[in-house]
Amino acid sequence: MKLKLKIFFILFAAISVCSYSQETEKFRTGVEDYTAGNFNEALHSWIDIYNTGYRSASLNYNIGNAYFKLGEIPNAILFYERAYLLKPADENINYNLNIAKSLTVDRFNEIPELFFIKWFNFISLILHGNTWSLISIISFLLCLVFLSLYIYSSKYSFKVAGFWISMILFVISISSISFSWQNRTLVYDSHKGIISTPQVSGKSSPDLSGTDLFVIHEGTKVNIGEEVSGWYEITLSDGNKGWVPANSLNII
Numbered sequence: 001m002k003l004k005l006k007i008f009f010i011l012f013a014a015i016s017v018c019s020y021s022q023e024t025e026k027f028r029t030g031v032e033d034y035t036a037g038n039f040n041e042a043l044h045s046w047i048d049i050y051n052t053g054y055r056s057a058s059l060n061y062n063i064g065n066a067y068f069k070l071g072e073i074p075n076a077i078l079f080y081e082r083a084y085l086l087k088p089a090d091e092n093i094n095y096n097l098n099i100a101k102s103l104t105v106d107r108f109n110e111i112p113e114l115f116f117i118k119w120f121n122f123i124s125l126i127l128h129g130n131t132w133s134l135i136s137i138i139s140f141l142l143c144l145v146f147l148s149l150y151i152y153s154s155k156y157s158f159k160v161a162g163f164w165i166s167m168i169l170f171v172i173s174i175s176s177i178s179f180s181w182q183n184r185t186l187v188y189d190s191h192k193g194i195i196s197t198p199q200v201s202g203k204s205s206p207d208l209s210g211t212d213l214f215v216i217h218e219g220t221k222v223n224i225g226e227e228v229s230g231w232y233e234i235t236l237s238d239g240n241k242g243w244v245p246a247n248s249l250n251i252i
Contacts, residue, residue, distance in 0.1 A: 023049045030062065039069040057087035061096070068100060074218040074250075076100045078194040081221070081252045085187045088125040104219035108238040124182035132180035136173045143169035193234070193249040195220045202242020206231035213242040224251065 030045035043066035046059060064079035080097035087093060124132070146169065149162030198218050203210030206228040216222070216236070225233035231243045 023052060023054060027059075030066075034062070034066060039066050042066050043070065055086065057083045057090065057093065060086065061090075061093055064096065064100075068096070073100055073103050074194055074196050077104070077219050077221070078196075078250050078252060081192070081194065085125060085190065085252070088122055101219070101221075105217040106220045108236055120179075121182065121186060124179040125186060127179070127183070129180045129183035129187065132176045132183060136176035136180060139169045139173035139176060143173060190252050191224045192252045193222055193224050193232070194252065195222065195244075195248060196250050197248045200244050200248040202234065202236075202240070202244055203231075204242065206233070206243045210243060214240055216244075221252075222249065224249075 026045045026049050030042040030049075033039070033045065034042035043063065046063045046066065049059060050063060060079045060083035064076045064083060067073075067076035067079060077097065077100045080093060080100055083090070083093045084097060127135075143166045146162045146166035150159050150166060151162075153159050153162060195216055195218050200216060201212040202214045202216065204213055205211075214236070220236075222234040222236060225235065225241075227233075227246060228243075230246050232246050232249065233241060233243050234249070235241050
């Protein structure tokens with residue numbers, strides 16, 4: 001297995017960061033360190049940028065690569081997953097994520113996600129949430145324009161065209177705002193996490209006295225439910241549920 005080591009130091013990434021000269025310099029320094037094999041130094045540069053609140057698929061992908069080269073597989077998976085949420089169709093992100101996952105201990109028989117939910121989530125992530133919102137607003141305004149054509153036009157052909165075009169634009173507007181809402185939910189409140197400790201037991205209750213239901217290992221992806229007194233209720237991909245300490249995982 002060979003990790004794809006392509007560095008996403010491309011124009012749009014540089015432009016995204018260029019308003020902050022210090023962050024831009026750190027990003028370039030990270031690229032130089034990574035290329036030279038100084039993965040720890042590259043990681044520090046990119047993490048510093050991440051901690052300022054800047055988010056991009058390329059930054060998350062690069063951080064994931066650095067963690068992978070340092071042998072920190074759980075953190076590599078964490079940042080590949082974060083990159084995936086921002087750019088789900090990217091081949092390099094998907095490839096490296098699958099490589100990292102193949103190095104984890106746990107294997108589960110996953111409950112397949114309903115196809116329409118899977119596609120709805122995928123489409124939602126293709127564009128940024130703000131882009132979907134903008135499409136929704138523009139579509140709605142155009143809908144009003146063609147609806148007024150339907151209402152006020154004296155020509156039958158114009159009224160028919162105005163009606164159907166306005167209906168199509170209305171559907172696009174509603175769909176786009178739905179995609180925008182789902183995008184923000186998936187990216188900022190995904191309710192998913194990566195186990196960060198070498199091994200943790202899923203308990204029957206949110207305390208140490210609970211019965212051990214299962215054991216999972218670092219790098220495993222879980223769905224996160226409610227939080228009680230420093231414990232998260234998690235659901236595995238095979239449907240099993242249990243409680244684990246909040247500090248045993250990182251939220252995607």
